[in-house]
Amino acid sequence: MPESRSSPTAELPVVRAIRGGLRLAAHPERAAAMQAYMKSAMPFRGVRAPEGARIYRAALAAHPVVSREEWEAVVRELYDHAAYREERYGALHLFHARPHTRWRDADALPLLEHLVSTGAWWDLVDHASTAVGEILLQDREAAIPVLERWAAGEDIWLARAAIIGQRKLRDRTDFELMVRLIAPSVGHREFFVGKGIGWALREYSKTDAQAVRDFVAATPQLTPLSRREALKWLERRQA
Known part of the structure; x- marks a missing residue:
């Protein structure tokens, strides 16, 4: 080229x-x-x-x-x-x-949004999205409205980034926020959205297994893909 x-x-x-x-x-x-x-x-x-x-x-x-x-x-x-x-x-x-x-603070969110929306594929989006958790920990008040907009919008990659963005936070994860960000996409049939939901839940299950079990049980709208991915680590642990 x-x-x-x-x-x-x-x-x-x-x-x-x-x-x-x-x-x-x-x-x-x-x-x-x-x-x-x-x-x-x-x-x-x-x-x-x-x-x-x-x-x-x-x-x-x-x-x-x-x-x-x-x-x-x-x-x-x-x-x-x-x-x-x-x-x-x-x-x-x-x-x-x-x-x-x-x-990498709230002022970087427009740049992060640009990287995600123009990257528009899993390798770039997943790498970029790790900054979501970092920014959330620094400035929740500024970050949450942006992430809620991403989650509710039509861009599947921004929705995925919002959903998976806390996956490395472990016990610092805001699970209530994660659930709110999942909600607009909970029955989404797009593979990368459904798998992102399951991935986010699976990572949090390593911190609070019961919270994830309860959420999955209470959310029948989850697609089979999201449900399978969410419970994968817990089921392997029990095997």
């Missing part, structure tokens, strides 16, 4: 380092299989995840991002102007990088 990028942010050192590193690490013989597996219209460089992570870390170490404005510009450049999917993975690495924790 031609790599014509004329935006000013394309010349930022960290962007150039990531794109250059991916170009040097490319494995064309793997790229087609990776693209086919992901069912992606965007081609791959053929760079596997561990190798990509090393490239992203090295680029950021050599060229630290020093402001919120630069952080958002770099993330958007790599994400919106990607010629290869690994560039989008690099954008998400920079979005989630520990040095940028201070910028």
